[in-house]
Amino acid sequence: MQRDIAAVEEMDGPGADPVLLERTYAQFSLVNRCVSGWRGMYVGLVRPALPRNATATILDIGCGGGDIALALLRWALADGYDVKVTGIDPDPRAHDFASRAGAAAGFGPGELEFRRAASADLVAEGMVFDVVISNHVLHHLDPPALAGVLADSQELAGALAIHSDLRRRRSALLLFGLATLPLAGTSFIRRDGLTSIRRSYTRDELARVLPPGWHAHAAGLYRNLAIWHAPRRTGR
Incomplete structure (x- = not known):
């Protein structure tokens, strides 16, 4: 099965139905809990990279x-970290939903911040974070945009960058299609999810497009991880 780079996700369009889009953002939390594996990545990768003697x-x-940002914040706080999580998205609709979700969760700006921004904006500001992550973003990007996000991640990550994405397999299309039948017509989750799988990389394809210093890992049956570790710095 070839990668379908011409497929377009409906929610990304400027004319996407606002009701379906709102429901899609609301359903991300359920879908990501089932398929994204971030709890395991937090325990195995993110948590060990967070400092104990400073704000992580x-x-x-x-x-x-904003559901992944909220989950990471809750897990780190539960583990006793002084932590701040920042979520960025250039889409004003995503920013609006995430900001409302953060406010509803009761977190203040010292713990959680959502910004309408791209990674390049934060690089220009000279910002650095202990850990930089993304979830199901890489398959959206054309080659120049992918190279830009990976380069920005290296500038922004003081310790670790992890980009988690779907891994294209025929069985993924079948299982996701069946599992999301109850959501059909209620949001963009099912249609765009199937499109995302068709657009996603195999592990070997991802490895070929990653620059030096990055490593592609197959996580479970249906996820890829692009991982970069910052060079060890004096005093860290």
Whole structure:
């Protein structure tokens, strides 16, 4: 099955139905809990990279509805970290939803911040975070945009960058299609999810497009991880 780079996700269009889009952002939390595996990545990768003797900082690039940023914040706080999580997304609709979700969760700006911004904007500001992550973003990007996000991640990550994405397999299309039948017509989740799978990379394809210093890992049956570790710095 070839990668379908011409497929377009409906929610990304400027004319996307606002009701379906709102429901899509609301359903991301359920879908990501089932398929994204971030709890395991937090325990195995993110948590060991967070400092105990200073405020730990995490950046979520392309944060969408903000559910991953919120989950990472809750887990780190539960583990006793002094932590701030920042989520960025250039789409004003995503920013609006995530900001409302953060406010509803009761977190203040010292713990959680959502910004309408791209990774390049934060690089220009000279910002650095302990850990930089993204979830299901890479398959959206054309080659120049992918190279830009990866380069920005290296500038922004003081310790670790993890970009988690779908891994294209025929069985993924079948299982996701069946599992999301109850959501059909209620949001863009099912249609755009199937499009995302068709647009996503195999592990070997991802490895070929990653620059030096990055490593592609197959996580479970249906996820890829692009991981970069910052060079060890004096005093860290």
